[in-house]
Amino acid sequence: MKKLAQHNRDLVLDLLAERLAVARTETRIQGALIDRPGLAQDEIAGKALPLLARLRQDTVEHTFWLQARIRELGGDPESPGPRARLAATEASGIAQIAFEPGRSIAEVFHALMALALVDHAGWFTLLNLAAEAEDEVAQESLRRKIDDANDELHALRTIVQAFARRDLLGIVTDVSRKAA
Numbered sequence: 001m002k003k004l005a006q007h008n009r010d011l012v013l014d015l016l017a018e019r020l021a022v023a024r025t026e027t028r029i030q031g032a033l034i035d036r037p038g039l040a041q042d043e044i045a046g047k048a049l050p051l052l053a054r055l056r057q058d059t060v061e062h063t064f065w066l067q068a069r070i071r072e073l074g075g076d077p078e079s080p081g082p083r084a085r086l087a088a089t090e091a092s093g094i095a096q097i098a099f100e101p102g103r104s105i106a107e108v109f110h111a112l113m114a115l116a117l118v119d120h121a122g123w124f125t126l127l128n129l130a131a132e133a134e135d136e137v138a139q140e141s142l143r144r145k146i147d148d149a150n151d152e153l154h155a156l157r158t159i160v161q162a163f164a165r166r167d168l169l170g171i172v173t174d175v176s177r178k179a180a
Contacts (some may be wrong), residue, residue, distance in 0.1 A: 003135035005073050013073055014081030015126055018026050020066040021061050021084045022119045029098045029112050030056035030124035036105065044162045045105045046073075048178040058148045065145075091115060104161035113156040120149040 005012040033039065034053060040046045067077040080088065097103065098111040123145045130138035155175075162173040 001069050001073060001130075001135065001138045001142075004130050004133045004138050006117055007133055009073060010081065013070060013075040015122070015129075016066050016070050016073075017075070017077065017080040017084035018087040019119065019126070020063060020077060021080060022028065022068070022090035022091050022115060022122060023066060025088070026046050026059045026112070026115050026119065027056060027063060029095055029108070029115065032099065033105075033108055034086040036108075037073050039105060042147050043172050044159065044166060044175055047164045047174055048109075048155075048159050051159075051176065055152050055155060058152065062145060062148065065141075072081060087118070090118065095146075101153070106160070106167070109156065109163065113153070113160050116149070116152050116156050120153055123149050 001012060001016070030052060034049065034056065040049060070077045094111050094115045095120075100110045123142060127142040127146055128140060130142055158173075159175050162175045165171050167174055
C-alpha cells in the first residue's frame with residue numbers, strides 16, 4: 001500500500017477505512033445471523049451455518065488486515081474520512097433492514113448479500129488502483145481479498161437463490177455443497 005499511498009495517502013487511508021466500515025457491519029450482521037434463534041432448524045439456513053461461520057471469520061480477518069494497513073500508513077482506524085463515513089451510513093441502512101424485527105432469515109441473507117456486493121466493488125477498486133500505481137505488494141494482498149469476496153458472493157448468491165427456489169418451487173437445495 002505504501003507505493004499506492006505515495007499518490008494520495010489520505011485518499012488511500014479513506015478507501016481502506018471505507019472497506020473497514022463495511023467489514024465491521026458485515027461482521028455484526030453475520031454474527032447476529034449465526035446467533036439467530038431458529039437458524040439451525042431452517043432446512044436451508046441450517047446447512048449454510050458452517051459456511052456463514054467461515055465467511056464471518058474471513059470478514060474478521062479482513063478487519064484486522066485493514067486496521068493494520070491503516071496504521072502502517074500512519075492513519076487511525078477509528079478516524080474515518082468522508083468515503084468511510086458514507087460507507088458506514090450506507091451499511092447502517094442495510095444493517096437496519098437485517099436487524100428489523102420480523103425479518104425472515106431469507107431477507108437477512110439478502111441484505112447481507114447486498115452488503116457483500118458493495119464490499120466486493122470496494123476491494124476491486126483498490127486492486128485496480130494498486131495495479132495502475134504498479135504497487136505489486138498491494139496487488140498481491142488485494143488479490144487474496146478479492147478471492148475471499150468472490151467466494152462470499154458465490155456463497156450468498158447460492159443461499160439467497162436456494163430460499164427463492166424453496167419459496168417459489170418448493171425445492172430444497174443443499175447449500176452446504178453448492179456454496180462451498
